C-alpha cells in the first residue's frame with residue numbers, strides 16, 4: 001500500500017544513525033553510528049544488554065523519538081511520514097489494553113481512529129483474533145484474560161491496521177517460559193502466513209535465534225551494532241530445532257557477541 | 268453481593284457510633300446548661316441533686332445546648348407536621364437550599380472541567396491560571412458571599428442564580444485539581460501508542476484522556492457536592508428573608524431559638540449526606556463500567 005517508489009527492496013534503511021538524550025546530568029549517547037537495512041519479509045531481532053538502546057532504536061523507527069544525526073527511511077520516507085501513513089504496527093512491552101473496552105473493542109481502537117467502516121472493523125477484528133487464537137473471547141474484558149492472552153490481544157490490535165512492518169518491543173518479556181515458547185511458535189506461524197517484516201526486541205538468545213532471519217547484537221554506551229548474525233532455518237521449523245548443533249552454534253555466536261559488547265563496556 | 272455484606276457489616280458499628288454520640292449529647296446538654304440552672308436553684312433556694320439537674324437541663328425553654336429529643340420534636344413539628352409549601356416547613360427551606368446547591372454544583376463542575384482542559388492543553392494557561400485558581404480559594408467565602416449577592420443584585424440578577432454562583436465558586440476548585448490530574452493520568456506508553464496510530468488530539472482526548480479521568484472526577488465531585496451545600500447556606504445568610512436553610516439559621520440565632528438552629532443544621536447535614544451518597548452510588552456504577560464490569564472498591 002505504502003510501497004516506496006525508489007527502494008522496493010528496503011523497508012527500513014538506517015545509515016550512521018546516532019541519538020543523544022539530554023538529561024539533567026548531561027548528554028546520554030543512546031545510539032551511535034547504527035547502520036541497518038531491513039528488506040521486506042525479514043524477521044530481525046535486536047538483542048543486547050539492558051540499556052543498550054534497543055527500545056530507543058525501535059522508537060526512532062516508529063517516530064516516537066527523534067534521532068540526532070544520520071539518516072533513516074521507513075518505506076522510503078521519513079519516519080514521521082511513515083507514521084502518518086500508518087506504515088507500521090507497534091507492540092509494546094506491556095499489553096496496553098483499555099480496561100473499559102472489550103477484547104474486540106480494544107482490537108478495533110486503531111481502526112476507529114483511522115475511520116475504517118464498521119463492517120470492515122468487525123471483519124478485521126474477527127480475522128486477527130482468530131489468527132492469534134482468541135476466537136470466542138471477543139466480548140471478554142482484559143481483566144478476564146491471562147497475561148499471555150492479553151499480549152496476544154495487543155498483537156491482534158497491531159495486526160489489525162494491516163501494516164507491512166511490525167515493531168515489537170519485548171512482547172513476551174513478562175511471560176513464563178512455557179507460555180513464551182507457545183507464543184513464539186504462534187508468532188512464527190503468523191509471520192510465515194502474512195509475510196510481514198518484523199523488528200523484534202528481546203533479551204532471550206534462544207528466542208532471537210529461533211524466530212529470526214537475522215539477529216542484530218548490540219552493545220551499550222553508546223548503543224552500537226557489534227554483530228549481525230544470519231540464521232536461515234527452514235520456514236516450517238519447530239521448537240525442536242533448538243537442540244540441533246546448527247542452532248546451538250548460532251546461539252553461541254550471539255553469546256560471544258554479547259560478551260564482546262560487555263568487555264567494550266568494561267574498558 | 269459483596270457490597271451488600273459490606274453494608275450489613277457496617278450497620279452495627281454505625282449504630283454504635285450514633286448511640287454513643289447521643290449519650291454524649293445528653294451528657295453535654297446537662298453540662299452546658301448546668302451553669303444557668305444551678306444559678307437559678309441558688310437564687311430560688313431550691314434543693315437539687317444530679318437527677319433533678321439532668322431532668323431540668325433536658326427540658327429547658329432556652330437551652331444553651333438543646334437535648335436530642337427537643338431537637339427531635341422541633342424536627343417533627345417543622346418537617347412532618349407542616350405542609351411542604353409552608354414557609355415554616357424545613358422541607359420547603361431545604362428545597363430552596365437544594366436547588367441552589369445543585370445549580371451551583373453543575374455550573375462549578377462545568378467550569379472546573381473547562382478550566383482543567385485549558386490547563387492540560389494550553390501551556391500558557393498551565394503556567395498562568397493555577398496560581399489564580401489557588402488564590403481564589405484563600406479568600407474567605409463568608410466575606411465574599413455578601414459582596415457577590417449585592418453586586419449581582421445591583422445589576423438586576425436576583426433569586427436562585429447569585430446563590431448558585433457562590434456554590435459554584437467553592438465547587439469548581441476540587442474539580443479543576445482532580446481533572447487536571449485525571450486528564451494527565453494516562454501512562455506515557457498509552458499516549459505513545461496513540462501517536463503510533465497517528466491519532467488527533469481530539470481523538471486522544473475522547474478515547475483516552477477523558478475516560479482515564481473519570482475516577483479522579485468522581486473523587487472531586489464528592490468533595491464538590493458537599494461544598495455546594497455549604498456555599499448555598501452561606502449565600503442564604505445575607506439574604507435572610509428569602510428562605511432556605513441558611514435563612515432559618517439566621518432567624519434562629521436572631522430570636523435566640525437554639526433548637527431551631529439545630530433542627531436546620533441537622534436537615535442541612537441530611538441533605539449533604541444524601542447528595543454525597545448519590546454521587547457515591549453513581550461513582551460505583553461508573554467505575555465498574557470503566558473496569559469492564561470488575562468489582563471496584565472505592
Ligand SMILES: Nc1ncnc2c1ncn2[C@@H]1O[C@H](COP(=O)(O)OP(=O)(O)OP(=O)(O)O)[C@@H](O)[C@H]1O
Pocket residue numbers: 021022023028029030048049050051052053054055056057
Ligand atoms: N527519554 C529518555 N531520556 C534520557 N535517557 C533515556 C531516555 N530513554 C532512554 N534513555 C537512555 O538511553 C539508553 C538506552 O535505553 P533503552 O531504553 O533504549 O535501552 P534498552 O536496550 O531498551 O534496555 P532494556 O533492555 O532494559 O529495555 C539508556 O541508557 C537509557 O537510560
Ligand SMILES: [Mg+2]
Pocket residue numbers: 054055056169
Ligand atoms: Mg527496552
